[in-house]
Amino acid sequence: DTVLTQSPALAVSPGERVTISCRASESVSTLMHWYQQKPGQQPTLLIYLASNLESGVPARFSGSGSGTDFTLTIDPVEADDTATYYCQQSWNDPWTFGGGTKLELK
Amino acid sequence: QVQLKESGPGLVQPSQTLSLTCTVSGFSLTSYNVHWVRQPPGKGLEWMGRMRYNGDTSYNSALKSRLSISRDTSKNQVFLKMNSLQTDDTGTYYCTRETIAARMDAWGQGASVTVSS
Numbered sequence: 001d002t003v004l005t006q007s008p009a010l011a012v013s014p015g016e017r018v019t020i021s022c023r024a025s026e027s028v029s030t031l032m033h034w035y036q037q038k039p040g041q042q043p044t045l046l047i048y049l050a051s052n053l054e055s056g057v058p059a060r061f062s063g064s065g066s067g068t069d070f071t072l073t074i075d076p077v078e079a080d081d082t083a084t085y086y087c088q089q090s091w092n093d094p095w096t097f098g099g100g101t102k103l104e105l106k
Numbered sequence: 107q108v109q110l111k112e113s114g115p116g117l118v119q120p121s122q123t124l125s126l127t128c129t130v131s132g133f134s135l136t137s138y139n140v141h142w143v144r145q146p147p148g149k150g151l152e153w154m155g156r157m158r159y160n161g162d163t164s165y166n167s168a169l170k171s172r173l174s175i176s177r178d179t180s181k182n183q184v185f186l187k188m189n190s191l192q193t194d195d196t197g198t199y200y201c202t203r204e205t206i207a208a209r210m211d212a213w214g215q216g217a218s219v220t221v222s223s
Contacts, residue, residue, distance in 0.1 A: 033209045035151075042200055042216050043151065048209035086151055090208035094166040095141075095153040 002026055004087050004098035013106045017075035020101045022087035024068045031091040034063055034072045037100075038083045046085075047072060079105055108132040110140075110201050112217035118191050119223050126217055128184040128201030135159065135177055139204040140184045142175065145216075146197040156204070157184050191221045 003025040012018045022032065030050040035043035045054045047063035050070055060081075062073045074081055082105050087098040114126035128140060135157070142154040155165040157175050165173050174187045184201060199217045202210040 031208060035210075042213040043210075044213070045209055045211050048211075049207045052207070054209075054211065088151070088153075088210075093164055094168070097151040097153070099150045 001094055002028060002089055002092060002096050004089060004096055006085075006087060006098035006101045008099065009102045009104065011104045011106055012077050014079055015076045017073065018077050018103065020072040020074075020085050020103070022065075022070045022072070022098050024070070024089060027067045028089040028091035030066050031089055032063075032065065032070045033088045033090065034061075035086045035088060036081075036083045037086065043086060074103075077103075077105065081105070108203060108212045110203060110212060110214035112199060112201055112214045114199075114217050114219070116218055117220050117222065118195075120192055120221055122191055123187060123189045124191050124195070124219060124221075126186040126199055126201075126219075128186070128214060130182050130184070130201075130203070133203065135179045135182060135184065140177075141202045141204055141210060142184075142186050143200045143202055143210075143213075144197050145200070146194065149197075154186070154199075193221050195219070196221045 005023045032050045034047040037043040046057050046061050051063045064071050084100045084102045086100045109131045111129050118124050139158050141156045155175050163175050172188050177184045201214045203212040205211045
């Protein structure tokens with residue numbers, strides 16, 4: 001299985017820029033997606049194919065990367081961005097998720 | 107408007123079988139793949155399997171021996187059955203729609219399942 005590794009947590013102040021990383025144990029090309037999950041809610045898609053913004057998602061969110069290293073950037077961070085962020089690969093079965101990065105606002 | 111809604115029993119006894127239904131609207135099961143994803147309390151997400159638009163299924167090998175996914179296109183429903191449940195199967199179970207670029211663009215609200223006697 002393709003293992004996706006994320007840092008467990010980050011704390012930033014509103015207005016700052018934050019980058020959340022995801023490293024894959026093998027190349028997944030650009031078949032990497034990012035989801036946001038707020039407490040008590042289902043995940044929602046933010047970025048697909050590594051760098052494409054899902055419809056309706058604010059342009060403050062962006063993604064980059066290919067192969068094994070990927071980044072989700074939020075700039076500027078807003079209070080409403082408090083959530084856990086997951087990367088997910090669909091290059092091969094089983095589809096796998098990173099462990100999630102919990103973003104807290106200072 | 108694309109919608110998915112999971113339903114099923116909130117409580118299942120250990121060693122019993124879990125049966126969940128995902129009822130979809132706003133799209134056709136014969137045009138889109140539907141997936142099941144689960145999340146233990148306070149933990150991350152796990153992909154369980156998919157029902158393809160053509161009726162084929164794929165499963166996570168970690169669950170394959172216990173898991174079955176089926177559908178009824180006339181009712182716009184996808185079903186999940188998993189047997190031999192244990193306490194670590196407790197969690198929230200989501201159905202999702204897969205769209206272009208193999209991304210899951212719509213998720214149900216989730217069904218909370220507790221495995222306990």
